[in-house]
Amino acid sequence: MTVRAVLSPIATAAGRRRELLSTLGAVDGPDVGTVTDIFDTLRPAAPDFSAALDVALDTDGGVLVATGEPMFDSRLAAAVGAPQFLVAAGEQDHLQLQQVSGQLVRVGRIPRGIALMDGSHGGSALEAEGEAIAFTELDRLDNADPSTPVVGPEVFERNLIIQARSASAHIVLPEGDDDRILTAAHQLLAKKVCDLTILGDPSGIAARGHELGLDLSGATLTDPTKGDDLERFAAEFAELRRAKGVTLDEARETMKDISYYATMMIHLGLADGMVSGAAHTTAHTIRPSFQIIKTVPEASIVSSIFLMVMDGVLWAFGDCAVNPDPTPAQLAEIAVVSAKTAAQFGIDPRVAMLSYSTGSSGSGADVEAVAEAVSLAHSAAPDLSIDGPLQFDAAVVESVGQKKLPGSTVAGHANVFVFPDLNSGNITYKAVQRTADALAVGPILQGLNKPVNDLSRGATVADIVNTVAITAIQAGN
Template sequence: MTPRNARPQPQVLLMVPTSVGVGLTSASLGLIQALDTIGLKAGFLKPFRQDELNGPGPDRSTALVSSTLGLHPPAPMTQADMERLLRQDRLDVLMEQVIELHAQAAEGLDGHPDLIVVEGLVPTAHGTYATQLNTQLAHALNARIILVGSGDTTDPQALAEQLDMHAQAFGGIGSARTLGCILMRMQNLPGSEEASPPLVSGASNPMLDEGLLTELRRYSPTLATDRFHLIGVVPYNPALIAPRIIDVARALDARFLNEGDAANRRVLSTSLCARSAANALHAFRPGSLIVTSGDRDDIVLASALATMNGVPMAGVLLTNGFMPNDNMIEMCRPALNTGMPVLAVDTDSFTTAKNLGNMGNDIPMDDLERAEQVTRFVASHIDLQWLKDHLSRGHASRLSPSAFRHQLVKLSQQANRRIVLPEGSEPRTVEAAAICQRRGIARCVLLANREEVEEVARNRGIELPPDLEIIDPDSVRSRYVGPMVERRYGKVNELTAEDQLQDNVVLGTMMLQLDEVDGLVSGAIHTTANTIRPAFQLIKTAPGYDQVSSIFFMLLPEQVVVYGDCAVIPDPNAETLAEIAIQSARSAQAFGIEPRVAMISYSTGESGSGVDVEKVRQATQLARRQAPELLIDGPLQYDAAAIESVGRQKAPDSPVAGRATVFVFPDLNTGNTTYKAVQRSARVVSVGPMLQGLNKPVNDLSRGALVDDIVYTIALTAIQAAQREAG
């Protein structure tokens, strides 16, 4: 009999692969991410290690789940121990150990997990027992089955037979135990050429799923049941299996002549250059690894020239053991200084190319960037609505980081706003604009010369959507001189207005002021002051506010919280700090975060004294009077605000302590230092800064912003614009 207050046991989803190389771990990563997006906490377990697939060192699946998703699953049982128990016919003991690992996987999470995703054994020539053990795992863990397969839509019969055969071990596809399948690395999917963005953008295309399922049912009558669902259909994408140059060096046992940026540059294509440079110009493109004999000076020089012209090639691999002479190396020095990797092997070019072709597609344990991209890509092709309908089981949802990102994309798509990007030819901005345009996140306007934008796109391998708007600022500046003089009457004349409008940020701000666009995003190559000053002068503050401040959305492992102000106001007084608190709370509320505001200080409650603490105390009182509907408390130390056990001890009567979602820092020094320390030390994604208090949405970027950061900031801006219009 189950005790009345006992927690429900987490559901178990057993991922059963149909063959080697289907992308089992990628499917598990994506599924856990998708579950997180709908507010379900999932743990991970790989019960058995398979040496012939993993190689030496730690278990790859467990390590990738740990580094990518922040989970801490137990180490799997060794293959030697597993096979020893099988030989001794001690299957019961083996399953008891699996149950213990399952318990550890559940206990290793903060809070109680809703599900455990278990990675089954891969059938290999060595592991003939895979099907038997997967069946035993399903029974021992009372697991539901998700088949993980791969194939080609042009051969649905082979795919249907593959699924049918592997489902037989679990009672067939019609069994209540078998939920459905995730099809990975699918070839020849309609529309797959567009399936390359890094963002989690929602459920997979149901029409595509239904069409494929209908085709599969033609060849397998057992698939003709409503119980079996295509949970995910993930297209093959060569960009997601692209190794880094450092991975190539490890696989070929190559030596570096110039390591450069080998840890980050990826091989999107390989070009074996045996012809003269003039006949191989097509090979010098973004992401290309040039393979050539070390004595081919013309190819080496052409590679250096392409690099200096801004083409981000993957690198150069020299064969036959030949080395360029010192004069040649000096000639190429400027290219080497850009980070272009150059490595060498002793094998001939043909053998080297063959060895490259034999490299595996597994994600290296230290390639966190690729693991995260694969996780997001797979999650974006999983049917979230189906997961919610069949697995939620009454669980309350929570605003997890992936749910927040998913919400940003969906809300911005609904907003359909026009956002101006003054840094229109900056490479990261161009790429972000292309993603936003293609995904419907915003209608982007690049302020730049079209030829410059097209050259950036060509050099970086970016495909510009045909409807991406590019406005040459030189062709429109004169239109804004009169409106600017009128807007800043008595402060600027025509000459000074014309001069200030040479700055594209000022030009974009005037476009926003005149309602020609709905929002502005800048800062990838401009300072915060460059972005904000024109907004102060031309847009001004929103009604009811005297200050413009900023917040960051901090995507902590368990939830999203708000930090303010970390970017704008250096040393606010008590009145300004109170306004920052109210602005930050309302911004949090607008993005689905229940605001519980902690006014941060170096002491909690009445325990400390001094000018700085008194300022926070006064600001708390002012904010409470101005917005009595909000939960605001302070002064609170950070740990008392964030950690429940500490909050109960230090501020037992506080409605905020231990459960704060909005952290308001006493000054810019504290706020900026804290956000960067958390971001870098804990590997937390921060979205922002988002400016608040302006009459129209203008948002600043960090100059170190990644493409994804810019995309999310554009999404934030579009949502702000829609919310402003809605009042």
């Protein structure tokens, strides 16, 4: 049972919150459902959006009396797919209702209507601001068509945690000397997202965790430079690299490197995935994977996608982190594997192969390379919805897409975007992230036999938590 409506008390009604709740309580019942006061649930802290969203999504039906800040409440209503009603006390609130309604309309969040504390429907001035409904008629909300929830950053992150938790994965974090890693580990353990092994000096990690006020008791702390596993790992690595002339002594030294040690844990089934890179380069993070885990049989390269999350929009961008100048065959492979990865996170993939030209409107070697990649991708995955070459506007704006590439099922509706090279991809994802207030989750590496994901050295704690959750989900698929 979902939230039936989000009620946002404004003007005079906001000052009569206790009376509002009492009135709602009088009509509480099977027709109305439960009445939840967001302030009562979240006290003493003022509600931030994530906390408010948790309350809304944990509410067992009924109505949610929200904060009274209309923009905040409209965003909350959109996130849970419930209609928003502005709560007015009566005619005296008409002017403020006009102002608030106008603000919501301008940002595309039109309230369903008005709930009235006094009287049944009020005068025509209030009626003009939207459907008016008296509290005695709240059972009518059963007939309000629910909206599709808007996938914003908070909704996405919450769903990510839930999906990761169900995977029951074990993730290794090699960089135990980084405070961000330890703080993220504390949060992951508190949310029961996955099992964790943290590499480093166990006593040093425990002491630093205590200094930071963190609870790391649920993690396994392992010193990669000593112990029986080091010898076992070295013997396995020497065997894997025997054709390259690697000796056992050389393997012992190599296994003392945190990235190699963690990757060998995955190879031998002691962990399901790895997240690293907060203090190391991408090459240092993924090079051991090529030597130990290796790629899946159908992959010739490792590539990446970023999940770009904005209110109402969930897109995947590839490849923005690994391959500088992919060939047409590699672009085709990136397109196919990016669609598969995107599908793991709730995207029904419609793949646009991007270029500076749409269809046959332009020419040049770069356009021809994308066109060839589209043809190869169609051959490799004939059931995949993919098209190109497409300019970005033709890929996302329906009127532009149908004008430039009429009849295309992708043009104007794309949600997976494959960039022709690393230069354009990396620039674009960062531009969207910084100017559109987007949450960029990734890079998510693709093509390896087991999940290994790289962090930016500027990663925040939230970035690390999200990447570990992504890795756990990949391990469970």
